[in-house]
Amino acid sequence: MGANLAVQDSGSSRDRILDVAEELFARRGYSGVGMREVAAEVGLGKSSLFHHFSGKVELYLEVLNRVLERIHVRLRDALAAPGCSAERLDRGIDALIDGLVDEPSSARLLLRALFEDENLPPGSDQLAEHQAGERTLQQILGDIHELIREGVKSGEFRSVSAAHTIQTIIGATAYHFASGEFGRELIGSPLLDPDAVASRRAEVKAMLHHGLVAREPVSGEGGKE
Amino acid sequence: MGANLAVQDSGSSRDRILDVAEELFARRGYSGVGMREVAAEVGLGKSSLFHHFSGKVELYLEVLNRVLERIHVRLRDALAAPGCSAERLDRGIDALIDGLVDEPSSARLLLRALFEDENLPPGSDQLAEHQAGERTLQQILGDIHELIREGVKSGEFRSVSAAHTIQTIIGATAYHFASGEFGRELIGSPLLDPDAVASRRAEVKAMLHHGLVAREPVSGEGGKE
Protein backbone atom coordinates (compact mmCIF):
# COMPACT_ATOMS: atom_id res chain seq x y z
CA MET A 1 0.00 0.00 0.00
CA GLY A 2 2.44 2.68 1.09
CA ALA A 3 4.07 3.81 -2.12
CA ASN A 4 7.41 5.49 -2.05
CA LEU A 5 6.82 9.08 -2.98
CA ALA A 6 10.02 10.84 -3.81
CA VAL A 7 8.99 14.23 -2.50
CA GLN A 8 11.35 16.45 -0.61
CA ASP A 9 10.53 17.40 2.94
CA SER A 10 11.66 20.99 2.50
CA GLY A 11 9.42 23.97 2.00
CA SER A 12 6.30 25.11 3.79
CA SER A 13 3.56 22.71 4.75
CA ARG A 14 1.50 24.17 1.96
CA ASP A 15 4.15 23.42 -0.64
CA ARG A 16 4.72 19.94 0.67
CA ILE A 17 1.01 19.24 0.48
CA LEU A 18 0.95 20.50 -3.10
CA ASP A 19 3.94 18.33 -4.03
CA VAL A 20 2.43 15.19 -2.55
CA ALA A 21 -1.01 15.89 -3.94
CA GLU A 22 0.40 16.51 -7.40
CA GLU A 23 2.02 13.10 -7.56
CA LEU A 24 -0.97 11.29 -6.08
CA PHE A 25 -3.55 13.03 -8.28
CA ALA A 26 -1.36 12.29 -11.31
CA ARG A 27 -1.19 8.62 -10.45
CA ARG A 28 -4.74 7.92 -9.36
CA GLY A 29 -6.87 10.86 -10.34
CA TYR A 30 -9.21 13.03 -8.33
CA SER A 31 -11.63 10.33 -7.23
CA GLY A 32 -8.87 7.84 -6.55
CA VAL A 33 -7.05 9.95 -3.98
CA GLY A 34 -8.29 10.68 -0.47
CA MET A 35 -7.36 13.55 1.76
CA ARG A 36 -6.36 11.00 4.36
CA GLU A 37 -3.73 9.52 2.04
CA VAL A 38 -2.35 12.92 1.11
CA ALA A 39 -2.08 13.89 4.76
CA ALA A 40 -0.42 10.63 5.74
CA GLU A 41 2.17 10.99 2.98
CA VAL A 42 2.96 14.56 4.02
CA GLY A 43 3.12 13.51 7.65
CA LEU A 44 0.17 15.48 8.91
CA GLY A 45 -3.22 14.69 10.28
CA LYS A 46 -6.05 14.78 7.80
CA SER A 47 -7.67 17.81 9.40
CA SER A 48 -4.53 19.90 8.98
CA LEU A 49 -5.05 19.90 5.22
CA PHE A 50 -8.28 21.80 5.66
CA HIS A 51 -6.34 24.56 7.38
CA HIS A 52 -4.30 25.15 4.21
CA PHE A 53 -6.94 24.43 1.58
CA SER A 54 -10.65 24.95 1.98
CA GLY A 55 -11.47 21.57 0.45
CA LYS A 56 -10.36 18.77 -1.82
CA VAL A 57 -11.44 20.52 -5.00
CA GLU A 58 -9.48 23.64 -4.16
CA LEU A 59 -6.40 21.56 -3.44
CA TYR A 60 -6.73 19.76 -6.76
CA LEU A 61 -7.26 22.94 -8.74
CA GLU A 62 -4.24 24.61 -7.17
CA VAL A 63 -2.13 21.59 -8.05
CA LEU A 64 -3.34 21.83 -11.63
CA ASN A 65 -2.68 25.57 -11.81
CA ARG A 66 0.90 25.12 -10.68
CA VAL A 67 1.52 22.57 -13.44
CA LEU A 68 -0.02 24.79 -16.10
CA GLU A 69 2.02 27.77 -14.93
CA ARG A 70 5.26 25.84 -15.20
CA ILE A 71 4.44 24.76 -18.75
CA HIS A 72 3.41 28.25 -19.71
CA VAL A 73 6.66 29.82 -18.53
CA ARG A 74 8.81 27.28 -20.34
CA LEU A 75 6.87 27.55 -23.58
CA ARG A 76 6.65 31.32 -23.55
CA ASP A 77 10.41 31.66 -23.07
CA ALA A 78 11.15 29.09 -25.76
CA LEU A 79 8.93 30.77 -28.33
CA ALA A 80 10.08 34.29 -27.47
CA ALA A 81 13.58 33.82 -28.88
CA PRO A 82 13.92 34.80 -32.54
CA GLY A 83 14.03 32.39 -35.46
CA CYS A 84 12.01 31.10 -38.35
CA SER A 85 8.77 29.26 -37.67
CA ALA A 86 10.34 25.81 -38.02
CA GLU A 87 13.08 26.71 -35.56
CA ARG A 88 10.60 28.09 -33.06
CA LEU A 89 8.44 24.99 -33.52
CA ASP A 90 11.37 22.74 -32.69
CA ARG A 91 12.23 24.86 -29.67
CA GLY A 92 8.61 24.70 -28.53
CA ILE A 93 8.56 20.92 -28.85
CA ASP A 94 11.78 20.75 -26.85
CA ALA A 95 10.37 23.03 -24.17
CA LEU A 96 7.21 20.95 -23.89
CA ILE A 97 9.15 17.71 -23.65
CA ASP A 98 11.63 19.26 -21.21
CA GLY A 99 8.77 20.24 -18.96
CA LEU A 100 7.08 16.86 -19.12
CA VAL A 101 10.38 15.11 -18.39
CA ASP A 102 11.62 17.42 -15.63
CA GLU A 103 8.27 17.26 -13.83
CA PRO A 104 7.24 13.67 -14.34
CA SER A 105 3.77 14.09 -12.86
CA SER A 106 2.77 16.78 -15.32
CA ALA A 107 1.87 14.68 -18.34
CA ARG A 108 -0.49 12.39 -16.47
CA LEU A 109 -2.01 15.18 -14.46
CA LEU A 110 -2.71 17.25 -17.57
CA LEU A 111 -4.12 14.37 -19.57
CA ARG A 112 -6.26 13.26 -16.64
CA ALA A 113 -7.44 16.85 -16.24
CA LEU A 114 -9.20 16.54 -19.61
CA PHE A 115 -11.54 14.00 -18.06
CA GLU A 116 -11.73 15.07 -14.42
CA ASP A 117 -14.40 17.67 -15.08
CA GLU A 118 -17.08 15.06 -14.61
CA ASN A 119 -15.58 13.90 -11.31
CA LEU A 120 -15.41 17.29 -9.66
CA PRO A 121 -18.42 18.41 -7.64
CA PRO A 122 -20.90 20.50 -9.63
CA GLY A 123 -20.07 24.19 -9.71
CA SER A 124 -16.32 23.65 -9.44
CA ASP A 125 -15.84 25.43 -12.75
CA GLN A 126 -16.94 28.66 -11.15
CA LEU A 127 -14.31 28.63 -8.41
CA ALA A 128 -11.59 31.24 -8.62
CA GLU A 129 -8.94 28.51 -8.75
CA HIS A 130 -10.53 27.01 -11.84
CA GLN A 131 -10.68 30.30 -13.69
CA ALA A 132 -7.03 31.02 -12.93
CA GLY A 133 -6.14 27.72 -14.57
CA GLU A 134 -8.34 28.52 -17.54
CA ARG A 135 -6.45 31.75 -18.13
CA THR A 136 -3.09 30.03 -18.00
CA LEU A 137 -4.32 27.35 -20.38
CA GLN A 138 -5.56 29.95 -22.83
CA GLN A 139 -2.16 31.63 -22.77
CA ILE A 140 -0.44 28.34 -23.55
CA LEU A 141 -2.81 27.60 -26.40
CA GLY A 142 -2.56 31.16 -27.67
CA ASP A 143 1.22 30.94 -27.88
CA ILE A 144 1.10 27.73 -29.93
CA HIS A 145 -1.74 28.99 -32.05
CA GLU A 146 0.17 32.14 -32.96
CA LEU A 147 3.26 30.15 -33.89
CA ILE A 148 1.30 27.94 -36.26
CA ARG A 149 -0.64 30.84 -37.70
CA GLU A 150 2.56 32.74 -38.48
CA GLY A 151 4.18 29.69 -40.01
CA VAL A 152 1.20 29.12 -42.28
CA LYS A 153 0.97 32.79 -43.18
CA SER A 154 4.63 32.94 -44.20
CA GLY A 155 4.27 29.76 -46.25
CA GLU A 156 6.76 27.92 -44.08
CA PHE A 157 4.05 25.52 -42.89
CA ARG A 158 1.38 23.83 -44.94
CA SER A 159 -2.06 25.39 -44.63
CA VAL A 160 -3.00 23.20 -41.68
CA SER A 161 -5.75 23.77 -39.17
CA ALA A 162 -4.07 25.35 -36.16
CA ALA A 163 -6.51 23.69 -33.76
CA HIS A 164 -5.97 20.22 -35.18
CA THR A 165 -2.23 20.74 -35.22
CA ILE A 166 -2.31 21.69 -31.54
CA GLN A 167 -4.20 18.48 -30.85
CA THR A 168 -1.61 16.50 -32.78
CA ILE A 169 1.23 18.13 -30.85
CA ILE A 170 -0.42 17.45 -27.49
CA GLY A 171 -1.04 13.88 -28.54
CA ALA A 172 2.56 13.47 -29.65
CA THR A 173 4.01 14.88 -26.42
CA ALA A 174 1.67 14.88 -23.40
CA TYR A 175 -0.11 11.67 -24.34
CA HIS A 176 3.17 9.86 -25.00
CA PHE A 177 4.76 10.77 -21.68
CA ALA A 178 1.52 10.03 -19.86
CA SER A 179 1.16 6.56 -21.32
CA GLY A 180 3.04 4.94 -18.47
CA GLU A 181 3.34 1.20 -18.43
CA PHE A 182 1.68 0.87 -21.83
CA GLY A 183 4.22 3.19 -23.42
CA ARG A 184 7.06 1.55 -21.56
CA GLU A 185 6.21 -1.88 -22.95
CA LEU A 186 5.69 -0.49 -26.42
CA ILE A 187 8.91 1.52 -26.54
CA GLY A 188 10.88 -1.10 -24.66
CA SER A 189 12.32 1.12 -21.94
CA PRO A 190 11.03 3.59 -19.34
CA LEU A 191 9.73 6.65 -21.15
CA LEU A 192 11.92 8.96 -19.08
CA ASP A 193 15.16 7.16 -19.85
CA PRO A 194 17.48 9.64 -21.61
CA ASP A 195 17.65 7.50 -24.73
CA ALA A 196 13.87 7.14 -24.91
CA VAL A 197 13.41 10.89 -24.45
CA ALA A 198 15.93 11.64 -27.18
CA SER A 199 14.20 9.18 -29.49
CA ARG A 200 10.85 10.78 -28.84
CA ARG A 201 12.19 14.25 -29.53
CA ALA A 202 13.69 13.10 -32.84
CA GLU A 203 10.63 11.13 -33.95
CA VAL A 204 8.19 13.93 -33.18
CA LYS A 205 10.25 16.56 -34.93
CA ALA A 206 10.83 14.30 -37.93
CA MET A 207 7.11 13.56 -38.16
CA LEU A 208 6.26 17.24 -38.05
CA HIS A 209 8.94 18.05 -40.64
CA HIS A 210 8.50 15.17 -43.06
CA GLY A 211 5.43 13.13 -42.20
CA LEU A 212 5.52 9.38 -42.32
CA VAL A 213 5.33 8.69 -46.03
CA ALA A 214 8.65 8.98 -47.85
CA ARG A 215 9.22 11.08 -50.93
CA GLU A 216 12.12 11.91 -53.11
CA PRO A 217 14.72 14.12 -51.41
CA VAL A 218 14.25 17.82 -52.07
CA SER A 219 17.31 20.13 -52.14
CA GLY A 220 19.32 17.78 -49.95
CA GLU A 221 16.78 17.71 -47.16
CA GLY A 222 14.52 14.69 -47.60
CA GLY A 223 16.69 11.88 -46.23
CA LYS A 224 17.81 10.88 -42.77
CA GLU A 225 19.40 13.54 -40.62
CA MET B 1 -34.61 -17.15 -29.72
CA GLY B 2 -37.49 -15.01 -30.93
CA ALA B 3 -37.20 -12.02 -33.18
CA ASN B 4 -35.80 -8.89 -31.59
CA LEU B 5 -38.68 -6.47 -31.64
CA ALA B 6 -37.44 -3.94 -29.14
CA VAL B 7 -34.92 -1.47 -30.44
CA GLN B 8 -33.28 -0.38 -27.22
CA ASP B 9 -32.52 -2.27 -24.01
CA SER B 10 -33.34 -5.48 -25.80
CA GLY B 11 -30.30 -7.46 -24.69
CA SER B 12 -29.79 -9.59 -21.65
CA SER B 13 -29.34 -8.01 -18.24
CA ARG B 14 -25.67 -8.75 -18.59
CA ASP B 15 -25.39 -6.80 -21.84
CA ARG B 16 -27.37 -3.90 -20.49
CA ILE B 17 -25.09 -3.75 -17.46
CA LEU B 18 -22.04 -3.74 -19.74
CA ASP B 19 -23.52 -0.96 -21.88
CA VAL B 20 -24.29 1.24 -18.91
CA ALA B 21 -20.98 0.50 -17.19
CA GLU B 22 -19.07 1.30 -20.36
CA GLU B 23 -20.52 4.76 -20.60
CA LEU B 24 -20.13 5.50 -16.90
CA PHE B 25 -16.56 4.20 -16.66
CA ALA B 26 -15.66 6.21 -19.73
CA ARG B 27 -17.06 9.39 -18.23
CA ARG B 28 -15.85 9.15 -14.65
CA GLY B 29 -13.28 6.37 -14.48
CA TYR B 30 -13.04 3.32 -12.29
CA SER B 31 -12.88 5.10 -8.95
CA GLY B 32 -15.52 7.63 -9.92
CA VAL B 33 -18.27 5.13 -10.61
CA GLY B 34 -20.13 3.11 -8.00
CA MET B 35 -21.95 -0.16 -8.44
CA ARG B 36 -25.00 1.54 -7.02
CA GLU B 37 -25.02 4.08 -9.82
CA VAL B 38 -24.59 1.42 -12.49
CA ALA B 39 -27.43 -0.60 -11.05
CA ALA B 40 -29.73 2.38 -10.82
CA GLU B 41 -29.04 3.32 -14.44
CA VAL B 42 -29.78 -0.21 -15.62
CA GLY B 43 -32.90 -0.35 -13.47
CA LEU B 44 -31.79 -3.09 -11.09
CA GLY B 45 -30.97 -3.34 -7.45
CA LYS B 46 -27.33 -3.02 -6.59
CA SER B 47 -27.04 -6.62 -5.42
CA SER B 48 -28.23 -7.96 -8.75
CA LEU B 49 -25.00 -6.81 -10.38
CA PHE B 50 -23.06 -9.22 -8.20
CA HIS B 51 -25.09 -12.07 -9.66
CA HIS B 52 -23.77 -11.28 -13.16
CA PHE B 53 -20.25 -10.16 -12.29
CA SER B 54 -18.23 -11.35 -9.36
CA GLY B 55 -17.10 -7.84 -8.48
CA LYS B 56 -16.47 -4.31 -9.68
CA VAL B 57 -13.04 -5.09 -11.13
CA GLU B 58 -14.35 -7.97 -13.20
CA LEU B 59 -17.14 -5.77 -14.55
CA TYR B 60 -14.68 -3.06 -15.50
CA LEU B 61 -12.28 -5.48 -17.17
CA GLU B 62 -15.06 -7.07 -19.22
CA VAL B 63 -16.16 -3.64 -20.37
CA LEU B 64 -12.60 -2.88 -21.44
CA ASN B 65 -12.25 -6.21 -23.24
CA ARG B 66 -15.37 -5.58 -25.26
CA VAL B 67 -14.05 -2.21 -26.43
CA LEU B 68 -10.68 -3.66 -27.39
CA GLU B 69 -12.35 -6.51 -29.30
CA ARG B 70 -14.40 -4.09 -31.33
CA ILE B 71 -11.35 -2.05 -32.28
CA HIS B 72 -9.40 -5.18 -33.12
CA VAL B 73 -12.05 -6.50 -35.52
CA ARG B 74 -12.37 -3.20 -37.34
CA LEU B 75 -8.64 -2.70 -37.67
CA ARG B 76 -7.90 -6.28 -38.71
CA ASP B 77 -10.52 -6.14 -41.47
CA ALA B 78 -9.32 -2.75 -42.67
CA LEU B 79 -5.69 -3.83 -42.90
CA ALA B 80 -6.50 -7.22 -44.46
CA ALA B 81 -7.62 -5.77 -47.78
CA PRO B 82 -4.83 -5.45 -50.33
CA GLY B 83 -3.04 -2.26 -51.26
CA CYS B 84 0.22 -0.45 -50.83
CA SER B 85 1.36 0.55 -47.36
CA ALA B 86 0.14 4.10 -47.66
CA GLU B 87 -3.30 2.93 -48.75
CA ARG B 88 -3.49 0.45 -45.91
CA LEU B 89 -2.33 3.12 -43.48
CA ASP B 90 -5.12 5.43 -44.58
CA ARG B 91 -7.66 2.61 -44.27
CA GLY B 92 -6.34 1.82 -40.80
CA ILE B 93 -6.67 5.44 -39.73
CA ASP B 94 -10.21 5.48 -41.09
CA ALA B 95 -11.06 2.27 -39.26
CA LEU B 96 -9.69 3.61 -35.99
CA ILE B 97 -11.58 6.86 -36.32
CA ASP B 98 -14.74 5.02 -37.43
CA GLY B 99 -14.58 2.91 -34.29
CA LEU B 100 -13.98 5.86 -31.99
CA VAL B 101 -16.84 7.78 -33.59
CA ASP B 102 -19.37 4.92 -33.80
CA GLU B 103 -18.74 3.95 -30.17
CA PRO B 104 -18.31 7.31 -28.50
CA SER B 105 -17.27 5.88 -25.14
CA SER B 106 -14.31 4.00 -26.56
CA ALA B 107 -11.76 6.79 -26.83
CA ARG B 108 -12.15 7.94 -23.25
CA LEU B 109 -12.31 4.45 -21.87
CA LEU B 110 -9.15 3.42 -23.67
CA LEU B 111 -7.22 6.51 -22.74
CA ARG B 112 -8.35 6.25 -19.14
CA ALA B 113 -7.35 2.59 -19.15
CA LEU B 114 -3.72 3.68 -19.52
CA PHE B 115 -3.91 5.19 -16.04
CA GLU B 116 -6.45 3.00 -14.28
CA ASP B 117 -3.89 0.36 -13.42
CA GLU B 118 -3.06 2.19 -10.23
CA ASN B 119 -6.70 2.46 -9.23
CA LEU B 120 -7.55 -1.20 -9.55
CA PRO B 121 -7.09 -3.38 -6.45
CA PRO B 122 -3.69 -5.06 -6.28
CA GLY B 123 -3.53 -8.35 -8.15
CA SER B 124 -6.10 -7.34 -10.74
CA ASP B 125 -3.54 -7.85 -13.47
CA GLN B 126 -3.59 -11.57 -12.78
CA LEU B 127 -7.31 -12.01 -13.33
CA ALA B 128 -8.38 -13.95 -16.41
CA GLU B 129 -10.35 -10.94 -17.64
CA HIS B 130 -7.22 -8.80 -17.62
CA GLN B 131 -5.16 -11.28 -19.54
CA ALA B 132 -7.84 -11.62 -22.21
CA GLY B 133 -7.65 -7.86 -22.74
CA GLU B 134 -3.88 -8.01 -22.90
CA ARG B 135 -4.04 -10.53 -25.72
CA THR B 136 -6.48 -8.44 -27.72
CA LEU B 137 -4.32 -5.36 -27.20
CA GLN B 138 -1.24 -7.19 -28.41
CA GLN B 139 -3.10 -8.24 -31.54
CA ILE B 140 -4.06 -4.64 -32.25
CA LEU B 141 -0.53 -3.41 -31.72
CA GLY B 142 0.87 -6.28 -33.75
CA ASP B 143 -1.31 -5.40 -36.73
CA ILE B 144 -0.18 -1.78 -36.72
CA HIS B 145 3.40 -2.72 -36.07
CA GLU B 146 3.45 -5.05 -39.05
CA LEU B 147 1.97 -2.41 -41.31
CA ILE B 148 4.64 0.11 -40.38
CA ARG B 149 7.41 -2.44 -40.61
CA GLU B 150 6.37 -3.45 -44.11
CA GLY B 151 6.07 0.14 -45.24
CA VAL B 152 9.54 0.93 -43.96
CA LYS B 153 11.00 -2.22 -45.45
CA SER B 154 9.56 -1.48 -48.88
CA GLY B 155 10.86 2.10 -48.69
CA GLU B 156 7.37 3.51 -48.86
CA PHE B 157 7.70 4.94 -45.34
CA ARG B 158 10.65 6.74 -43.86
CA SER B 159 12.76 4.64 -41.51
CA VAL B 160 10.70 5.59 -38.48
CA SER B 161 10.53 3.80 -35.18
CA ALA B 162 7.41 1.63 -35.32
CA ALA B 163 6.78 2.00 -31.60
CA HIS B 164 7.00 5.79 -31.68
CA THR B 165 4.82 5.93 -34.76
CA ILE B 166 2.18 3.85 -33.01
CA GLN B 167 2.28 6.31 -30.12
CA THR B 168 1.88 9.20 -32.55
CA ILE B 169 -1.08 7.51 -34.23
CA ILE B 170 -2.80 6.79 -30.92
CA GLY B 171 -2.17 10.37 -29.85
CA ALA B 172 -3.60 11.68 -33.11
CA THR B 173 -6.77 9.57 -32.93
CA ALA B 174 -7.67 8.21 -29.49
CA TYR B 175 -6.38 11.23 -27.60
CA HIS B 176 -8.14 13.65 -29.90
CA PHE B 177 -11.55 12.00 -29.62
CA ALA B 178 -11.11 11.57 -25.88
CA SER B 179 -10.30 15.22 -25.28
CA GLY B 180 -13.92 16.12 -24.66
CA GLU B 181 -14.74 19.64 -23.68
CA PHE B 182 -11.14 20.79 -24.14
CA GLY B 183 -11.11 19.52 -27.70
CA ARG B 184 -14.54 20.92 -28.37
CA GLU B 185 -13.49 24.44 -27.37
CA LEU B 186 -10.25 24.17 -29.29
CA ILE B 187 -11.83 22.86 -32.52
CA GLY B 188 -14.89 25.02 -32.17
CA SER B 189 -17.52 22.31 -32.53
CA PRO B 190 -18.37 18.96 -30.91
CA LEU B 191 -15.67 16.48 -31.86
CA LEU B 192 -18.24 14.00 -33.17
CA ASP B 193 -19.90 16.45 -35.53
CA PRO B 194 -19.56 15.09 -39.07
CA ASP B 195 -17.57 18.11 -40.21
CA ALA B 196 -15.21 17.89 -37.27
CA VAL B 197 -14.68 14.17 -37.86
CA ALA B 198 -13.98 14.76 -41.54
CA SER B 199 -11.52 17.51 -40.67
CA ARG B 200 -9.71 15.28 -38.22
CA ARG B 201 -9.44 12.49 -40.78
CA ALA B 202 -7.96 14.84 -43.34
CA GLU B 203 -5.57 16.56 -40.95
CA VAL B 204 -4.22 13.31 -39.53
CA LYS B 205 -3.70 11.75 -42.94
CA ALA B 206 -2.09 14.91 -44.30
CA MET B 207 0.24 15.09 -41.30
CA LEU B 208 1.27 11.48 -41.78
CA HIS B 209 1.77 11.99 -45.50
CA HIS B 210 3.43 15.38 -45.57
CA GLY B 211 4.31 16.50 -42.04
CA LEU B 212 3.76 20.06 -40.99
CA VAL B 213 6.64 21.88 -42.65
CA ALA B 214 6.07 22.74 -46.32
CA ARG B 215 8.47 21.84 -49.07
CA GLU B 216 8.66 22.29 -52.80
CA PRO B 217 6.24 20.03 -54.71
CA VAL B 218 7.78 16.78 -55.90
CA SER B 219 6.48 15.10 -59.07
CA GLY B 220 3.10 16.76 -58.73
CA GLU B 221 2.47 15.43 -55.25
CA GLY B 222 3.88 17.82 -52.68
CA GLY B 223 1.36 20.67 -52.76
CA LYS B 224 -2.25 21.01 -51.74
CA GLU B 225 -4.54 18.24 -52.83
Place this chain on the structure above:
DNA sequence: GTCTATATCACGATAGAC
Protein backbone atom coordinates in the same frame (compact mmCIF):
# COMPACT_ATOMS: atom_id res chain seq x y z
C1' DG C 1 -32.65 -13.38 -11.05
C1' DT C 2 -34.01 -9.87 -8.23
C1' DC C 3 -34.88 -8.16 -3.99
C1' DT C 4 -34.17 -6.15 1.20
C1' DA C 5 -31.15 -5.82 4.85
C1' DT C 6 -26.81 -5.59 6.68
C1' DA C 7 -21.65 -5.67 7.53
C1' DT C 8 -17.50 -3.17 7.20
C1' DC C 9 -14.98 0.40 5.80
C1' DA C 10 -13.36 4.94 3.75
C1' DC C 11 -14.79 9.30 2.28
C1' DG C 12 -14.95 14.77 2.87
C1' DA C 13 -15.68 17.89 6.22
C1' DT C 14 -16.29 20.12 10.93
C1' DA C 15 -15.71 21.23 16.02
C1' DG C 16 -12.89 22.35 19.43
C1' DA C 17 -8.73 21.43 22.57
C1' DC C 18 -3.94 22.82 22.76
Place this chain on the structure above:
DNA sequence: GTCTATCGTGATATAGAC
Protein backbone atom coordinates in the same frame (compact mmCIF):
# COMPACT_ATOMS: atom_id res chain seq x y z
C1' DG D 1 -0.86 25.09 12.91
C1' DT D 2 -1.72 20.49 14.36
C1' DC D 3 -4.24 17.41 16.81
C1' DT D 4 -8.37 13.93 18.33
C1' DA D 5 -12.98 12.87 17.86
C1' DT D 6 -17.00 12.71 15.33
C1' DC D 7 -20.77 13.42 11.88
C1' DG D 8 -23.19 11.95 7.82
C1' DT D 9 -22.76 9.68 3.59
C1' DG D 10 -21.64 6.33 0.27
C1' DA D 11 -18.42 2.65 -1.04
C1' DT D 12 -17.98 -2.78 -2.08
C1' DA D 13 -19.65 -6.87 -0.90
C1' DT D 14 -22.50 -10.61 1.40
C1' DA D 15 -26.64 -13.21 3.36
C1' DG D 16 -30.77 -14.89 2.64
C1' DA D 17 -35.92 -14.38 1.43
C1' DC D 18 -38.88 -14.86 -2.67
